[in-house]
Amino acid sequence: MERKIALYTEVCDLLHIKYPIIQGGMAWVAEHNLAAGVSEAGGLGIIAAGNATADIVRNEIRQVKEKTSNPFGVNIMLLSPHAEEIARLVIEEKVPVVTTGAGNPEKFLKDWKAAGITVIPVVASVALAKRMERSGADALVAEGCEAGGHIGELTTMALIPQIADAVSIPVIAAGGIGDGRGLAAILMLGAKGAQIGTRFVVSHESIVHDNYKKRIISSKDIDTTVTGRSTGHPVRSLRNNMTRNYLKLEEDGKSFEELELLTLGSLRKSVMEGDITDGSVMAGQIAGLIAKEQSCKEIIEEMVSEAITVMQKGWI
């Protein structure tokens, strides 16, 4: 007997989107073209503020609004020197959704909630998840260490069910989700949606340099590595000259400041200039699965229909 399965969850209701898929905030990568592409395709597109100034982020927000009337979000990197200003900017610009990375957004939550913003902190542990729920977060992105960029300790497989049991707000899983099987899997683990990073890097709408996209497409399962464990700021990216030098310096016990010098501007170098040898090519472990560049619409619709197919097979 064939069962009818729709991929509509409470995350769709919360964010007013068609599919429970959100695009990860990605410094340098997630600008207005990508965000608008994902939002137009029925997911939630997100502009990454990264370390950008409020003026740059304001311009990005306005350009997304010109390209789509669908909801979108802004990801605020809390360690940015401009975080306070951008926290005010999202209120002024009536941004519907805010996600936060690199820390605890508690001090901004009251003002964001008063402005009607849906707030979704990114967390990598049960303790922070519970704390964010108590502070009034509407949902959480729980990110496993398979993800590209800055990572925590736990895998998506272990993290999602533990956070799903610990909180009653919706959990959106991130890290290692690259196709419909991954999407179906995280729903089985108790998540109500998926945040996708690496696969959207390789979309037509993504402005990253062709060298970066091709490097992801040609990568194998074991091609990512983690730098920065010694400093307490681990980052996952594709192995290259930069990561080799970085790991060597870490082995030699160099200080955080010396290591920082090596990565200063390195993501911009690879994303904008295509220097995938000495730049930072942040990508998740799922990079090895990504075989071609597609539009955001094709990526989302393919993932959703694959997820429905595997669930219809009755493995649940």
Ligand SMILES: Cc1cc2nc3c(=O)[nH]c(=O)nc-3n(C[C@H](O)[C@H](O)[C@H](O)COP(=O)(O)O)c2cc1C
């Ligand atoms: C190039 C790149 C840059 C990223 N930058 C950020 C960022 O600025 N803020 C953030 O919260 N997460 C960042 N992330 C993490 C993504 O938002 C997302 O959670 C992650 O990519 C999901 O895992 P996946 O890559 O396996 O899909 C970044 C990821 C990548 C690949």
